[in-house]
Amino acid sequence: MLDRTADEANAWMARVAKGDRQALEMLFRSEAPRMMAVSRRIVRRTDLAEEVVQESFVTAWQRAAQFDPERGNARAWLTTIVRNRSLNMLRDGARVDHHDGETLEALGDRVGDAHDAYDRLPDRDALKACLSRLDETKRRSILLCYVVGMSHGEVAAKLDAPLGTVKAWIRRGMSALQECMA
């Protein structure tokens, strides 16, 4: 089922690269709900996630010829675009922080979202098994970066640990994670 969706997405991307707008719309109908969700975990606000998704699909249209199915499926390619755009928006503090005086922290529970993502990983997934073998501090640091887009500094503040320590946790944690999944 997942594989069929991935194949479909690849076929649509091949048509998008030839200038087929309908194929882009099919891709949008199929992938936008997931893209919205991935983005909103990072940018926190629905309106900003909408903007990210809009920009990402325009970029996918513009750069369709650069999508290489040999490298992976179209969904992964789109996810990378969405993640990078979301991170850019998040780091551009002027866009996210100062809206109506709201702060990121007021916009939902970032720590909770990061933890939920881990909880929702299927137990049979190698990533779940390997993350579960890490010390809690390493696991939390990695999840806070990947799932909600925290910087090293934000993780350090959140976990009340020195920046250098957090960087070392992440480095060692990611190294152990990759060894475990190899």
Next chain:
Amino acid sequence: MSTNDEMDRITGYVLGTMEADARDAFEAEMLRDAGLRARVDRLAGQMSALDDTALPEAVPEGLWAQIETRLGATPQLGRVTPFPPAAARRRGGFVGRQAALMAASLIVAAAVGYFAGGQGTGLGPRDPVVIAVLVNEADGSPGAIVEAFGDDSVNIVSLENFVVPEGKVLEVWTLPDADTGPVSLGQLPQAQRATLSGPNLPLPDAGQLYEITLEDAPASPTGRPTGPILVKGFARVPVL
């Protein structure tokens, strides 16, 4: 083989802790290094299970219409045809950190190499008065370099392989000053290196705008830019 330093950069890229500038340079490096790309894709693929845990959200009704409206003004780009670094061409490939450094300075190096080679004589009457790096506004990536000379001519180096549909041309423009408005320097059938003779204009100056638009062939019907802007940039005076 990946070194510790490379491993740090791969995890920084995939986790999202890398700064935006470093991320752009890293992506340029990946385009040129299939091994690095494979290592990044492998880790990204492993971590992507976390993206799959995000519960799909409602998409606002008008969002597709907004995207579709923008497609008309967004020309599709061709495949990236990166300039291989000169050193790689000479030695037939190289690896490691040096490749990273080369890639980071690649566009500048390629441009300098081209201009030095093209002009032959070094300092002299054919030194450019100004140089502009034209970037794609959507993502800030460099798409072309314009070298403007004192005799109204310009050299164009395309860095992005723009798709030029049947019946269209690339048109190069400059804005000498607000009163004069945009002036066409000439047309190109496709992304390529070219010298355009240009009309008689005042000496180009630092800060002068250059841009490339997509126009109906053979040239903009109004003599002003009418099509989408592919890349634009402001001129700087080169340090000679």
